[in-house]
Amino acid sequence: MRDVVITVVDGRIVTVTPWRADSVTYDLSRYTVLPGLIDAHVHLNGFFNRQGKLANSEDGETPAQRAEERATVALVTLRAGFTTVVSMGADAEKELRDQVRAGTLPGPRILTSLAQIRDTTLTPDALRRLVRRHAADGADFIKIFASGALVGGGRPMFSDGQLSALCDEARRHKLRAVVHAHDDVAILRAAAAGCTQVAHGTLATAAGLEELANKGVYFDPQCGLVLRNYLENRSRYEGIGDFDSTTVALIAQLLPKLPGLLRTALATPGLKLAFGSDATAGAHGRNAEDLVCRVREAGQAPMDALIAATSGNADALGLGREIGTIAPGFQADLIALDGDPLRDIEAVLRVRFAMKGGVVY
């Protein structure tokens, strides 16, 4: 649409009408206005500490220092046009989420899992109890590790019975279950277990993705930002956890293959593709680089990439009537880009205005 006036009252869009020489509060006519972007996969708890290294439990920082660094992550993400993010979470994100929600800290709407379930020694009953505990703690969804780290071969972790218990218990609490899975074995288990979304799929084949499509499971593959960021910032990651020269070599080998995975996903009929950048330390605020990658390197149509990161993701999150669309009744999450992203997708990297719930940041 061109030359329209979007009227916002109490944080919501009330009308979208043709402009007739009205005076307006914000004249964005030089820009392209979009619904605020949504990233369905970030790690707000991944950030660099004061020594410039990946923050970790042994770096001696105080909870207050960490909270400040986490708050910076939230702000740079919002200012990059992402008004909603889904964080594969940590306990500490609860405070951040609640402060943003209360309006005392600037940041995107945050959905967090508060924890990541990876203990394969637990029985199905114990796993159900764990899901119930996260639900009671206020988790917005459940995050499950169904594959190990790629460095260890990305092997499947939870059995069919364990995954079914986890995803079934999540469903009973009306929580989405997002499953980190790399190969077809883990992907097929997640699909059979009725989980909501599979993340990564780094080693997936067309057959695995077809099964996700058949079962209506959302898929959020990454196009490049996450791995490129590890290489760019390798000195800040190296020596922490299991990140070493073997990790770097593996990442360098996998990075050029990611756009191919996206192409396979785009060619899979009926596959519901969410947009998730997997942004962590070093990549926050650069989330849209993965949208550019989708268009430039994986051949996705610019409009489809934009829809994936707005109304498509809103649907994936069960928030399709709340966010991701510019229409009466929706939250006033609006951004303005310098340029036309349909002709020049890099315009998504040039966010000049960001409003969330009617508040300009």
Ligand SMILES: [Zn+2]
């Ligand atoms: Zn992740």
